[in-house]
Amino acid sequence: xxxxxxxxxxxxxxxxxxxxxxxxxxxxxxxxxxxxxxxxxxxxxxxxxxxxxxxxxxxxxxxxxxxxxxxxxxxxxxxxxxxxxxxxxxxxxxxxxxxxxxxxxxxxxxxxxxxxxxxxxxxxxxxxxxxxxxxxxxxxxxxxxxxxxxxxxxxxxxxxxxxxxxxxxxxxxxxxxxxxxxxxxxxxxxxxxxxxxxxxxxxxxxxxxxxxxxxxxxxx
Amino acid sequence: xxxxxxxxxxxxxxxxxxxxxxxxxxxxxxxxxxxxxxxxxxxxxxxxxxxxxxxxxxxxxxxxxxxxxxxxxxxxxxxxxxxxxxxxxxxxxxxxxxxxxxxxxxxxxxxxxxxxxxxxxxxxxxxxxxxxxxxxxxxxxxxxxxxxxxxxxxxxxxxxxxxxxxxxxxxxxxxxxxxxxxxxxx
Numbered sequence: 001x002x003x004x005x006x007x008x009x010x011x012x013x014x015x016x017x018x019x020x021x022x023x024x025x026x027x028x029x030x031x032x033x034x035x036x037x038x039x040x041x042x043x044x045x046x047x048x049x050x051x052x053x054x055x056x057x058x059x060x061x062x063x064x065x066x067x068x069x070x071x072x073x074x075x076x077x078x079x080x081x082x083x084x085x086x087x088x089x090x091x092x093x094x095x096x097x098x099x100x101x102x103x104x105x106x107x108x109x110x111x112x113x114x115x116x117x118x119x120x121x122x123x124x125x126x127x128x129x130x131x132x133x134x135x136x137x138x139x140x141x142x143x144x145x146x147x148x149x150x151x152x153x154x155x156x157x158x159x160x161x162x163x164x165x166x167x168x169x170x171x172x173x174x175x176x177x178x179x180x181x182x183x184x185x186x187x188x189x190x191x192x193x194x195x196x197x198x199x200x201x202x203x204x205x206x207x208x209x210x211x212x213x214x215x216x217x218x219x220x
Numbered sequence: 221x222x223x224x225x226x227x228x229x230x231x232x233x234x235x236x237x238x239x240x241x242x243x244x245x246x247x248x249x250x251x252x253x254x255x256x257x258x259x260x261x262x263x264x265x266x267x268x269x270x271x272x273x274x275x276x277x278x279x280x281x282x283x284x285x286x287x288x289x290x291x292x293x294x295x296x297x298x299x300x301x302x303x304x305x306x307x308x309x310x311x312x313x314x315x316x317x318x319x320x321x322x323x324x325x326x327x328x329x330x331x332x333x334x335x336x337x338x339x340x341x342x343x344x345x346x347x348x349x350x351x352x353x354x355x356x357x358x359x360x361x362x363x364x365x366x367x368x369x370x371x372x373x374x375x376x377x378x379x380x381x382x383x384x385x386x387x388x389x390x391x392x393x394x395x396x397x398x399x400x401x402x403x404x405x406x
Contacts, residue, residue, distance in 0.1 A: 003323035004303060010322070010364045011295050012342040015288035017349055021361035022248075022287060024354070025376060 128167045132179030134200065134214055135171035136188060141198050141214035143179065148202060148210025156189040156199050223286035230278035237278075238271045245287060249294040255367035256298040256315050257305070266301055270294045295365070318367050321388070325396050341404055348398045352391065359384060360391050 001009075132143040136159070163175040165184045171177060175188065187201040189211070199211040221240050229237035249270050253263035270293045283289035302315060349357050355377060362368040362376065370388075374381040 001326050003319040003326060004299065006322040006325055007319055007364065007367075008296070008299060009338060009341060010345070011292055011299075012338070013349060013361070013365065014346045015285045015292075017346075017357060017361050018288040018291060018365055019285050020354070021358045021365065022291075024358040 128180075129170065129178045130180055132177070132182050132212075132214070133171055134162065134177045134182070134188065134198065135174050136190065136198055137174060137195075139216040139218040140171060141216045144197075144213040144215050146213045148212050149199070150210065152189055152199060152201075152211050153191075155191040155193055157191070158187055159190045159198075160188050162186045162188065162200070227278060227282055227286060230275065231282070238275065241271055241274065241290065245290050248287060249290055252291050252294045252366055253298040255369070256295070256302050258313055258315065262301055262305070263298070266294055266298045269297045273297065291366075295367075314369055315367055318363065321392065322364060324392055325399070341399070344399055344402050344404060345395070348395055356387060356391055359387055363388055 134141045160175050162177045162182060162184050164171075164173070165177050165182060167178055167180075169178060177183075177186075181202070182200070186203075189199040189201070191197070196216050198214050198216075200214060202210045202212055221244065226237055226240045226244065229240060246267060249267045250263055253266040253270075254260070257263050257266065270290055273293045274290060277289075277293075281289075306316075349360065352360065359373055359377060362373045363370075368376075370381045370384050374384045377384060
């Protein structure tokens with residue numbers, strides 16, 4: 001059969017198919033709809049991520065703030081100078097009770113770091129020195145990572161008290177202090193045989209007391 | 221004016237029948253003719269011939285689907301014109317491609333044409349089309365009845381030309397198998 005004859009034969013197909021093919025028009029899918037759905041989904045996604053970030057930031061801030069408040073008012077700071085994030089223990093003077101751990105805070109390596117914003121992640125106000133430091137005999141002693149000792153180590157004697165406290169400047173004279181959780185009047189103890197370490201007594205209120213170790217890296 | 225009104229005009233031998241047919245189906249018929257002939261003058265002549273053939277056919281005929289009835293007349297007239305135009309030379313026009321595609325259905329070693337009963341073959345093709353999904357059927361009819369080019373089919377079907385070409389090829393293969401299974405040796 002010739003192809004022209006086949007074409008002619010195709011002309012005899014049911015007329016309903018001919019009309020169907022004439023009227024058939026596949027509906028176009030409006031691709032703009034997909035575009036708008038995509039945009040809306042992106043906006044929702046971004047908004048969701050933002051909400052999560054804000055929520056995490058808020059909870060983080062709130063955690064540090066509460067610590068900071070309690071630390072400055074009722075407990076000595078436990079900032080670590082070596083990057084160790086372990087929470088120092090503070091023990092009660094009452095021997096019958098178990099030791100109690102105070103809230104931990106993130107370590108900070110730098111000794112002179114000051115926040116350059118309204119408040120840094122640790123909740124310290126802008127311009128304030130966070131690292132506790134004391135000048136004694138011309139040396140800067142920095143708070144160590146050790147937990148407060150319940151008892152003053154042997155050989156350490158009372159040598160004076162913190163006489164000045166400047167939260168914004170590094171100490172420049174003996175018995176001057178800076179950093180969080182220190183204040184004028186706190187007792188300082190030193191051991192002539194161990195000139196690289198001093199102790200500062202913290203009064204936490206109530207039965208809480210402890211001796212915080214401060215080390216100097218200044219070499220004679 | 222409805223198709224029935226137009227048919228009535230033919231039956232009443234009212235010459236407005238031609239005018240109304242031209243208004244309603246002039247473009248439709250022209251498109252069919254042009255798909256085959258690719259020539260404005262020839263296509264217009266074929267459309268005019270369609271009106272004359274319709275005038276001669278009604279009465280006695282009273283088509284149920286006037287559009288298909290007129291389209292079929294146009295198609296046949298255009299095909300004959302095509303044959304006349306191309307009797308002396310092999311053409312590489314677009315309609316020749318349609319014919320070549322249909323030619324794939326024919327056996328490489330065709331038997332006597334008398335063996336093919338046209339009415340039975342048409343029934344088989346209709347049966348095959350009935351089993352096709354609607355969109356595939358439309359593609360097939362647009363290509364081999366209206367002789368539409370691939371691009372316009374793709375546009376109508378809201379798909380790519382490649383998809384249409386592939387789909388048509390698969391339909392042709394299926395049709396060949398379908399007819400072969402039923403003993404039609406084209």
